[in-house]
Amino acid sequence: MTSKIALVTGATQGLGLALVEGLAARLSTTDTVYLTSRDAGRVAQAVEAMPAGGAEIRGEVLDVAGPGAAGRLAERLAERHGGVDIVFGNAVMRVGPDDDPREIVDAYAEVNNFGTTRLLRAFAPLLRDGGRFLVVASSFGTLNHLAPALHDRFDGLSSLDEVDKQVAAWRDAVKDGSARAGDWPGFVNIPSKIGQVAAVRALAAQRREDDLARDILLAAVCPGMMNTPTSALWWDVRDAPSPAQAAADLLELVFRPADPAQYGELVRHGAVLPWAPVPPKID
Template sequence: MRPQRIALVTGANQGIGFALVQGLAARLDAADLVLLTGRNPERVAAAVARVDGTAQVEGRVLDVTDAAAVADLAADLQARYGGVDLVISNAIGPLTPDRTQAEQADEFIAVANGGTDAVLRSFAPVLRPAGRLIVVASSLGTLDQLDAKVQPLFEDGHTLDEIEQTVEDWRQTIHAGTAAENGWPEWINIPSKVAQVAAVRAVAATRRTEDLADGTLIASVCPGLVDTRASRPWFDDFSQARTPEEAAEPILDLLLTDHVDPSTYGELIRDGKVLPWLGGMTTT
């Protein structure tokens, strides 16, 4: 009999996050536990009540911008269960076209990048053998989406600390009004996604040999264009968009595969295929 598996999904009240919880609940066994997390207690409770599946599902209130809270949850799961098996970092802050990018930058970056980094820092060390830690990012996160002027700031060889500092420096240029002259694009989603993927690559680079030896996978994924509340304001044509449930399927396949393909380790993956760090697709 397979030992109990512990799964955790951040940003799981709705959209892709909820679809991932639903998919895990359906695919995992009755003894397994899926933790659905979000910032709002009422929304977390309501989301848990909507899940229909075999595995146990419990809600946890978690603000991923609070690195101490993320660390406390990881430590608690380590103490209770000896670690975690499946972690999906999916939380994203609001971003809409009706407000300036500068007005929204702090919260968006804190959730998408601060949250990703907190999950990587706290949950990578408590992954059990053959565990999976996946960051939901985008093909907008390939390095060539950035101007050549700032690409070197995210190239391989940088530590997670250095990537975090680059993100903070970029955030400050947004408020100073100097982002464009420093080579940063106007749409803050692009550097944010690149930084997420770069953070995954930085952490994976320190763990690759050990993780591959015990079948553990750390990677980022691109779900493609998904019809969600977050994406609706930004795109006019949703005729080719996936539903959250459709987008969740290849991510679940990656999470639950018994074998880790070494070529996928630390990489950005879409539908099971690696997107080149220099030269990925151009859709979300």
């Protein structure tokens, strides 16, 4: 039996760290989970602190904001293992209530959006039969949270290049201030998450037939509200699940049979969130 290979980005804290621990606990001792992040010191510390038992946990430095970084790591893993079985795209730049969107949007889009499309380009071709590629997004990642006049920016895109082009246009509008005078929401997390889900949908449209035949699931996932320091800057999260509890829900998508209805969609607690507003019924 071929050993399973898993990779988690943004994995030195919070949800990413919990996903690594959960994967290692549920995989076998012959399997490997790659814990990745951009800081070598934090990667080493996180690997060292992992509990013993289960799959081997190996650290790798991966800055998804760096052009070519995801591709180079994908080449190394392909040489070592021949492919990958599980990928969680979890790298994220967080934004606080006091951050000026114009000042942070460059770095924000580079990590959250272009980092996502780089990861998809690099690792989706390496997925083996039965593979899972899950991009961590949020319930903000649907057109329901965007003004109707902007829906066509992200709806029906057929390539990752098209997604990158639309994300770049939004980023530039935030930077030059024109987004504030238009229909774009002020909370940069909303267009960014929509861009992530649009990227999954665009790639899924190209790969659907072959992936479903090979029991591969490509989807965006919403972990729901979590009790983390960053979320606490925006909301009251005292009663929200911990990252470990949220991770357990996402891991179910890895270890249960793939549901074709979830392919290419945004999934929360096992249910598909509609990408576009549902038209009202006319009696």
